[in-house]
Amino acid sequence: MADSTHILICRGTACLSSESQEIQNELQNQLKNRGIEEQVRVVHTGCFGFCARGPVMVVWPRGTLYCEVRVEDIGEIVERHILGGKVVERLLYRDPKTEINTEKIDDISFFHRQVRIALRNCGLINPDDINEYIARDGYKALGQVLTGHSPEEVVNIIKKSGLRGRGGGGFPTGLKWELTRKSPADLKYVICNADEGDPGAFMDRSILEGDPHSVLEAMAIAGYAIGAQQGFVYVRAEYALVVERLEAAVNQAKEKGFLGKNLFESGFNFDIDLRLGAGAFVCGEETALITSIEGNRGEPRLRPPFPAQKGLWGKPTLINNVETLANIPAIILNGAEWFTGFGTEKSRGTKVFALAGKIGNTGLIEVPMGISLREIIFDIGGGIPEGRQFKAAQTGGPSGGCIPAKLIDISIEYDTLLEAGSMMGSGGLIVMDDRDCMVDIAKFYLEFMCDESCGKCTPCRVGTKRLLEILERITEGRGREEDIGLLRELGHGIKATSLCGLGQSAPNPVLSTLRYFEDEYIAHVRDKVCPAGVCRKLSKVRIIPEECKKCGACAKVCPVGAIKGAPKELHEIDPEKCTKCGACVEKCPFKAITK
Amino acid sequence: MTLQELEQLKQRILSERCMAPDRKSPRVTVGLGTCGVKSGAGRVLEVLRRELRGNENIVVTQVGCIGLCSYEPVMEVAMPGSLPTIYCFMTPEKAETVVKEHILNGRPVKQWML
Numbered sequence: 001m002a003d004s005t006h007i008l009i010c011r012g013t014a015c016l017s018s019e020s021q022e023i024q025n026e027l028q029n030q031l032k033n034r035g036i037e038e039q040v041r042v043v044h045t046g047c048f049g050f051c052a053r054g055p056v057m058v059v060w061p062r063g064t065l066y067c068e069v070r071v072e073d074i075g076e077i078v079e080r081h082i083l084g085g086k087v088v089e090r091l092l093y094r095d096p097k098t099e100i101n102t103e104k105i106d107d108i109s110f111f112h113r114q115v116r117i118a119l120r121n122c123g124l125i126n127p128d129d130i131n132e133y134i135a136r137d138g139y140k141a142l143g144q145v146l147t148g149h150s151p152e153e154v155v156n157i158i159k160k161s162g163l164r165g166r167g168g169g170g171f172p173t174g175l176k177w178e179l180t181r182k183s184p185a186d187l188k189y190v191i192c193n194a195d196e197g198d199p200g201a202f203m204d205r206s207i208l209e210g211d212p213h214s215v216l217e218a219m220a221i222a223g224y225a226i227g228a229q230q231g232f233v234y235v236r237a238e239y240a241l242v243v244e245r246l247e248a249a250v251n252q253a254k255e256k257g258f259l260g261k262n263l264f265e266s267g268f269n270f271d272i273d274l275r276l277g278a279g280a281f282v283c284g285e286e287t288a289l290i291t292s293i294e295g296n297r298g299e300p301r302l303r304p305p306f307p308a309q310k311g312l313w314g315k316p317t318l319i320n321n322v323e324t325l326a327n328i329p330a331i332i333l334n335g336a337e338w339f340t341g342f343g344t345e346k347s348r349g350t351k352v353f354a355l356a357g358k359i360g361n362t363g364l365i366e367v368p369m370g371i372s373l374r375e376i377i378f379d380i381g382g383g384i385p386e387g388r389q390f391k392a393a394q395t396g397g398p399s400g401g402c403i404p405a406k407l408i409d410i411s412i413e414y415d416t417l418l419e420a421g422s423m424m425g426s427g428g429l430i431v432m433d434d435r436d437c438m439v440d441i442a443k444f445y446l447e448f449m450c451d452e453s454c455g456k457c458t459p460c461r462v463g464t465k466r467l468l469e470i471l472e473r474i475t476e477g478r479g480r481e482e483d484i485g486l487l488r489e490l491g492h493g494i495k496a497t498s499l500c501g502l503g504q505s506a507p508n509p510v511l512s513t514l515r516y517f518e519d520e521y522i523a524h525v526r527d528k529v530c531p532a533g534v535c536r537k538l539s540k541v542r543i544i545p546e547e548c549k550k551c552g553a554c555a556k557v558c559p560v561g562a563i564k565g566a567p568k569e570l571h572e573i574d575p576e577k578c579t580k581c582g583a584c585v586e587k588c589p590f591k592a593i594t595k
Numbered sequence: 596m597t598l599q600e601l602e603q604l605k606q607r608i609l610s611e612r613c614m615a616p617d618r619k620s621p622r623v624t625v626g627l628g629t630c631g632v633k634s635g636a637g638r639v640l641e642v643l644r645r646e647l648r649g650n651e652n653i654v655v656t657q658v659g660c661i662g663l664c665s666y667e668p669v670m671e672v673a674m675p676g677s678l679p680t681i682y683c684f685m686t687p688e689k690a691e692t693v694v695k696e697h698i699l700n701g702r703p704v705k706q707w708m709l
Contacts, residue, residue: 018616054616067678068616093678110663123626123661123671125614132656134601135608143598202629209628210659241629257596265597363630364662 005082006041010056019071020055026074031082040082066091110361113380115342115350118166118203118326119366122210127245130252133213139258141332142217145224146266154225155181158328160336162348167193167284167321168399168425169501170347170414176318179308180226183316188228190219191312191319193289194235194242197281198397199448201428203352204322206364208235208242211326212249216272218320218328220259223270226318230271234289237276246274281398281452285500286319288454299456300500321426323352343369347413355381357430358388367412374408377431388433392516396425398445398452399505401512402438421512423505437534438517439524443471445509453502460503463494467510475535479525487514487521533595536580540595543571547592554584554593613654613673620652621698622673625685628660635686636668642687643670646694653698666709672697681709 009024024042031037057066059077064087066077073091080086116122125132133139145154159174180188192215196204208215219231235242250272253259261269275293282288283298290312292298311317327349331339343349347369353376355362360382367376373393377383384390392402401422403410410416414424432441446468455461467490470483491507491514498504514521523529530538543554552567562577563584573584585593596604609615613622625631625640643655663669666683672693673679680703682693689707696702 114662119662122628122659124624125658126624126656127659128657129612131604131608132612132614134605135612135614137605140598140601140605143596143601147598206628206660206662241632361663361665363664363666364660366662 005039006043006060007082008043008058008060010054018055022071023055023057023069023074026071027078030074030078034078034083036082065093067093110365110380110382113371113375114366115368116366117330117339117342117350118207118214118323118352119210119364120330121214122206122364125211127210127212128248130213130249130256130258133211137333138213138329139217139253139256141329142220142224142258143264145221145332146264146268151181151225151227154221154332157332157336158225161331161339162336162343163324163327163331163339164347164414165321166323166327166351166427168396168423170424173320173324176308176320177222177225179306180316180318183309185316187230187313187315188226189312189315189317190222190226190228190231191289191293191317192219192231192233192325193284193286193319193321194233194239195277195284195289196236196239196322196426197279197284197452198399198426198428199445200354200356200394200430201397201426202354203364203427205239205242207322207326207352208239209245212242212245213253214329215322215325216249216253216259218325219272220263220270221328221332222318222320222325224268226316228318229269230273232273232275232293232312234275234277234283234293236279236283238279243274243276250274280454281448282454282500282502285502287500289319290317299454300502302499323427344411344413346415351412351424351427353427353429355429355431357394358384358433358436359431360385369413370411372409372411373403376412376429377408381431384431384433388435391432391434391436392438394422394430394432394441394509395428396423396508397428398448399423399501399508400425400428401508402432402441402516404516406516421508421515423508435532435534437475437530437532438513438520439471439475439530440532440534442510442513443468443475446471446506449502449506453506457497457499457503459494459497460499460506463490463498464503464506466490467494467507471510474521474524475530476537477524477528477535479528481525483525484514484518484521487511539580540575541573541578541580541582541585542594543573544592544594545570547590549590549592551589553587553589557583557587559583612656613675618673618675620654620675622654622656622679623647623698624656624658624671624673626660626663626667626669627657628664630660630664631667631669634667636670638687639668639670639685639690642690643694646691647698663709669709672703674698674701682707683709 009020031040055069057069077088080088121136155177163173164170194204277283280298283292285300286307288298288300307317307319340348350366350368352366354364365380390405392404394402403420403422417423450464450468453460453464473479487510491511494507495504523531533539550568555563560577560579562574563571565571585595613620625636627636647653647655668685670682670685671679693704696704
């Protein structure tokens with residue numbers, strides 16, 4: 001028996017529901033009977049993210065993973081593995097692809113670094129059937145809170161968990177609950193912000209599509225904690241499937257008595273209604289969202305007063321994002337300490353990321369905070385396709401920024417990302433390779449912000465337009481040397497003077513790409529060259545004479561007849577006619593044309 | 596409802612819907628998040644329901660997205676006494692084969708597994 005033997009038993013919700021508590025008791029008994037309870041440490045942990053194969057147990061120092069462990073198996077594990085040092089083969093994870101038993105959880109690449117708390121039920125239960133949610137301990141947290149905790153205790157659990165807002169700002173959730181709770185008023189409201197608008201982010205949609213009840217349950221818990229009886233889910237109408245499933249979920253919860261009057265016979269009443277947004281990006285900003293629910297045009301207003309003091313219809317209002325809420329029932333069931341076991345000191349728990357762009361496994365992942373960008377992209381995401389070079393990752397959507405390849409080992413936390421000039425945002429993660437032009441990326445986000453600016457304040461309405469014009473000029477080869485300084489000055493000005501978060505963060509994509517990729521801007525402005533070959537007006541299509549075999553294939557495929565030269569003559573491209581469409585580059589069998 | 600009633604309901608559904616690892620009959624799920632719907636998972640689910648009609652004990656149901664959006668349509672087969680198997684890039688035709696081979700005869704179709 002190795003000296004450092006210790007056994008981790010998963011006591012996540014999922015494993016608890018499949019008797020991991022009994023397993024732990026049995027294990028401790030068996031160790032005691034053999035007189036080795038001093039030498040073997042038994043630790044219960046949070047969810048390994050392997051709930052489908054629970055109850056799960058890991059035996060160190062080898063890190064052997066046992067799945068679907070039963071109470072009857074404990075004797076064999078103690079006898080054979082702990083004392084005998086041999087692995088119990090039949091309890092190992094069996095890789096469905098290779099049908100080979102895998103000893104270590106780390107060997108399953110997509111899931112091995114994931115910890116699924118907010119996504120704990122996504123892909124496991126039927127979202128249209130409240131019973132399947134109940135089978136996964138659904139509404140148990142609400143029942144426990146209503147029958148066994150005071151509202152102050154609930155607020156304290158959330159405060160102790162260190163949970164921070166997952167929608168972008170990263171404000172401590174427990175503190176928000178406390179502030180709203182302490183605002184005196186006859187009426188209060190809970191709002192779930194499901195107005196997910198960042199390009200490339202789809203975690204809120206996926207949670208609401210896959211596990212709508214977790215959010216409804218959390219809203220009822222929040223209502224109890226702050227003293228509200230009415231909740232609203234503000235969801236964008238484009239999310240048709242979400243709306244359908246939410247409506248069904250609300251109705252089923254009402255039928256079963258988890259929403260409505262006298263929940264769990266405690267005298268507490270709580271109801272939830274849906275409000276559909278028309279898809280304006282600015283409505284994700286909390287004050288604009290409130291204005292929109294009130295029936296007005298979705299425009300933000302100055303803070304303070306914050307919604308916690310004066311929100312919907314002038315009443316104290318708690319606004320939380322979908323992913324934030326999805327964490328709440330799990331925290332109540334497992335305790336604040338369990339949650340603080342994941343992540344880092346200032347960023348507790350996990351974060352869901354939507355992987356998009358130039359990455360092998362596009363999709364949705366949930367990882368503990370503090371994981372490195374490298375692990376996300378290469379271990380879980382499967383790396384960059386076609387053997388290309390990783391260039392940068394865009395996080396935080398249009399309000400965020402780029403993290404360049406040289407910072408790939410950055411630890412993903414709220415504060416480290418801010419230091420790097422980006423932000424956590426809602427968790428969109430767009431991966432770019434060497435064929436992406438950073439000036440063009442900045443232009444894309446600026447176009448989006450320009451469209452979505454509500455127009456209420458001048459710095460955002462006019463400033464973003466001017467920024468975009470400068471970027472257009474640079475990508476079209478009309479850039480001037482002083483433009484780079486101008487972008488910086490204007491960007492900082494917009495940040496400092498805009499009314500709401502939209503304007504205050506709109507220049508971020510420009511400022512962060514300037515910070516790390518200024519040489520690319522200079523190449524566009526000074527040399528009139530786009531190093532990545534993306535900006536059409538700057539790219540030059542050229543035939544390399546030494547490589548050209550004079551076959552004539554390029555001339556045939558050119559849609560504008562810009563290539564001169566019959567077969568067996570050296571071909572030439574007429575730069576005046578060429579539209580740089582790239583058809584000839586693809587057609588040439590000898591790769592003799594460059595762009 | 597009381598907490599005790601909730602717990603009883605939970606235990607009943609765990610067994611009825613074959614959700615616990617000690618399930619008595621198979622549980623077959625298809626991811627029908629937006630990503631799944633868009634890539635034709637609805638038709639896969641239809642075929643499964645049709646082919647398994649009459650096998651009342653087998654649970655066939657939609658679920659949300661497990662995050663493998665680029666492998667959709669994704670379906671999972673959890674047989675009694677063995678680990679769930681994930682199939683990806685499913686089609687109605689492949690689903691028919693999986694029903695015949697894996698679900699009804701216990702022979703996993705290796706080439707379509709994740």
